[in-house]
Amino acid sequence: MNKTMINITLPDGSVKQYEACVTGLDIARSISNSLAREVLSVTVNGEVLDVNRPIRSDATLRLNKWEDPEGKHAFWHSSAHLMAEAIEALYPGTKFGIGPAIENGFYYDVDPGDEVVITDSDLPRIEEKMKEIASEKHPFRREEVTKSEAMEFFGNKGDEYKTELIDELEDGTISFYRSGSFTDLCRGPHLADTSPIKAIKLLNVAGAYWRGDENRKQMTRIYGVTFPKQKMLEEHLELLEQARQRDHRKLGKELELFTFSQRVGQGLPLWLPKGAQLRERLENFLKKVQREHGYEQVITPHIGQKELWVTSGHYEKYGKESFQPIHTPQEGEEFLLKPMNCPAHLEIYRYKPRSYRDLPIRLAEFGTVYRYEQSGELHGLTRVRGFTQDDAHIFCRPDQLKDEFKKVIDIVLLIFTTLDFHDFTTQVSLRDPEDMEKYIGTEANWEKAENAILEAVEEKGMEYTVERGEAAFYGPKLDFMVRDALGRKWQLGTIQVDYNLPDRFELEYIGEDNQKHRPVMIHRAPFGSMERFVAVLIEHTAGKFPLWLAPDQAVILPISEKYYDYAEKVSNFLKNYDIRTLIDGRNEKIGKKIRDNELKRIPYLLIVGEKEQESSSVSVRRQGEGDQGVMKLEEFARFMQSEIRNQLGSTGTDV
Numbered sequence: 252m253n254k255t256m257i258n259i260t261l262p263d264g265s266v267k268q269y270e271a272c273v274t275g276l277d278i279a280r281s282i283s284n285s286l287a288r289e290v291l292s293v294t295v296n297g298e299v300l301d302v303n304r305p306i307r308s309d310a311t312l313r314l315n316k317w318e319d320p321e322g323k324h325a326f327w328h329s330s331a332h333l334m335a336e337a338i339e340a341l342y343p344g345t346k347f348g349i350g351p352a353i354e355n356g357f358y359y360d361v362d363p364g365d366e367v368v369i370t371d372s373d374l375p376r377i378e379e380k381m382k383e384i385a386s387e388k389h390p391f392r393r394e395e396v397t398k399s400e401a402m403e404f405f406g407n408k409g410d411e412y413k414t415e416l417i418d419e420l421e422d423g424t425i426s427f428y429r430s431g432s433f434t435d436l437c438r439g440p441h442l443a444d445t446s447p448i449k450a451i452k453l454l455n456v457a458g459a460y461w462r463g464d465e466n467r468k469q470m471t472r473i474y475g476v477t478f479p480k481q482k483m484l485e486e487h488l489e490l491l492e493q494a495r496q497r498d499h500r501k502l503g504k505e506l507e508l509f510t511f512s513q514r515v516g517q518g519l520p521l522w523l524p525k526g527a528q529l530r531e532r533l534e535n536f537l538k539k540v541q542r543e544h545g546y547e548q549v550i551t552p553h554i555g556q557k558e559l560w561v562t563s564g565h566y567e568k569y570g571k572e573s574f575q576p577i578h579t580p581q582e583g584e585e586f587l588l589k590p591m592n593c594p595a596h597l598e599i600y601r602y603k604p605r606s607y608r609d610l611p612i613r614l615a616e617f618g619t620v621y622r623y624e625q626s627g628e629l630h631g632l633t634r635v636r637g638f639t640q641d642d643a644h645i646f647c648r649p650d651q652l653k654d655e656f657k658k659v660i661d662i663v664l665l666i667f668t669t670l671d672f673h674d675f676t677t678q679v680s681l682r683d684p685e686d687m688e689k690y691i692g693t694e695a696n697w698e699k700a701e702n703a704i705l706e707a708v709e710e711k712g713m714e715y716t717v718e719r720g721e722a723a724f725y726g727p728k729l730d731f732m733v734r735d736a737l738g739r740k741w742q743l744g745t746i747q748v749d750y751n752l753p754d755r756f757e758l759e760y761i762g763e764d765n766q767k768h769r770p771v772m773i774h775r776a777p778f779g780s781m782e783r784f785v786a787v788l789i790e791h792t793a794g795k796f797p798l799w800l801a802p803d804q805a806v807i808l809p810i811s812e813k814y815y816d817y818a819e820k821v822s823n824f825l826k827n828y829d830i831r832t833l834i835d836g837r838n839e840k841i842g843k844k845i846r847d848n849e850l851k852r853i854p855y856l857l858i859v860g861e862k863e864q865e866s867s868s869v870s871v872r873r874q875g876e877g878d879q880g881v882m883k884l885e886e887f888a889r890f891m892q893s894e895i896r897n898q899l900g901s902t903g904t905d906v
């Protein structure tokens with residue numbers, strides 16, 4: 252019998268012939284044994300599969316290694332199974348929810364029964380068991396099952412979580428993966444066997460509601476991470492430790508920037524004086540930049556009539572999920588907390604007739620919005636229920652769109668450079684060419700908008716990726732992702748074109764032709780929100796803010812009580828130069844004062860004693876850099892001012 256041959260196209264475009272039913276692993280082996288050892292999953296015609304799944308017909312093939320997200324994903328997802336197997340061995344009768352791979356590792360939601368509690372102190376024992384099983388090199392075996400077989404298996408096992416999941420699946424699409432004594436309902440893909448999982452660390456235990464529903468059972472979520480090499484694990488743990496040190500929740504408390512009060516309500520940050528100062532300075536900086544770019548500040552209320560949100564479409568999006576309406580006692584009016592600032596700005600546009608000569612109109616507001624988040628989702632300043640957007644809406648003619656877009660990009664770039672975010676990526680989101688039905692607005696306008704964005708990023712010489720199908724239904728957009736000092740990615744600013752809201756609110760301007768036309772709208776928020784931005788800034792700088800932004804710029808340390816009066820004199824002198832100072836007048840040894848104040852991340856430490864008092868000077872230490880020598884007071888003030896000028900560049904020093 253003749254063997255059927257199939258063509259396999261590799262990523263470099265080369266085509267090789269193999270017998271049908273060849274596996275990705277066979278193909279890797281045919282290239283080199285070392286490659287075969289590194290392959291963790293394969294992508295066949297765009298679908299990620301196990302390395303040992305037979306390929307039956309012509310296909311494109313990519314071999315995914317550790318460096319590829321699809322490779323890591325298979326590795327970590329397999330590790331979740333491994334952990335489940337260990338837990339089942341140690342805690343017989345445990346029921347299992349879901350166990351996915353996540354960005355940095357994996358978790359599994361488990362229910363060990365009401366009698367058993369798994370805590371952080373149990374993790375080493377589970378880890379040991381995992382290592383033992385991994386070294387036994389259990390293969391992951393895929394098995395396609397019918398829905399009734401699947402139901403029967405997990406029904407007999409008494410795992411109601413799995414049967415609930417199976418119930419929602421379509422017959423003919425269900426598979427099990429077996430490894431060692433453990434069987435899971437799973438789509439895959441998995442590693443060929445457990446042996447590549449060499450380094451294992453279970454990180455922590457948390458509570459998680461089954462299916463994220465707080466009315467359902469709270470399960471035990473166990474997080475872990477694994478690597479093919481011990482050294483990689485050690486590096487990762489070091490990074491986690493650094494991230495822990497920089498955690499904005501920890502630093503926010505230590506630096507007295509913000510707090511939360513259960514009595515005020517969860518997810519509602521309280522900005523402490525130092526944090527409020529920092530935020531105000533950021534706002535002033537942005538206001539100044541915006542003023543120079545022709546923006547006008549407006550102020551709008553925190554609530555709006557329900558009808559407003561129905562008109563804008565936000566009621567549909569946020570209404571049911573969001574906070575409950577507020578009713579007036581006599582008039583029967585219904586208000587909602589605002590989830591967005593846009594509708595009020597649209598009404599400001601509408602309050603008088605506009606001509607083509609008035610456009611563009613740029614309305615800016617630091618507008619606080621409220622959105623419901625489940626309590627379990629709240630996280631420091633990055634996931635909150637009330638936050639302030641550095642919002643603005645630009646209303647312009649279609650022919651002005653590109654220029655306006657470029658100006659917004661200028662603002663975003665200026666902010667990034669001023670705040671030392673030099674590593675960022677941008678993504679242009681366009682329509683899905685396969686599904687043009689779902690977008691509103693005319694074809695001509697979309698063309699114009701998409702080209703405007705693409706030309707704007709090109710003309711700005713920016714590096715960008717294009718994602719087709721990622722546009723909002725109302726318009727294309729440009730997103731900015733910054734990479735922080737630890738290499739973590741954060742989504743920050745966004746610029747969006749919108750044809751929808753001007754339509755819904757029937758915005759008009761009188762054109763040169765004396766006819767009515769509809770303006771285009773741009774939504775933009777370079778920081779995203781003040782809360783999120785400050786959180787990212789804290790973690791990026793580890794709380795060592797640039798001098799212009801630091802809540803306290805210098806702390807004066809008299810070496811003994813005798814020099815307290817001189818310290819006050821220095822403080823008053825620097826105040827005349829708008830330099831913000833503190834005095835550490837505690838009766839402590841100077842060495843201790845220096846150490847304590849270094850921890851507070853105050854940029855300059857000024858030590859004063861006999862010598863300094865006599866010569867009207869200060870001994871200067873730069874935080875983290877040590878002694879900078881003695882400077883006359885005026886010399887020091889000018890030195891500070893020039894550092895600030897350098898940091899703020901063209902935006903000036905009066906923020």
Ligand SMILES: [Zn+2]
Pocket residue numbers: 328329332428435436437438439440441
């Ligand atoms: Zn699985």
Ligand SMILES: [Zn+2]
Pocket residue numbers: 591592593644774775
């Ligand atoms: Zn908006």
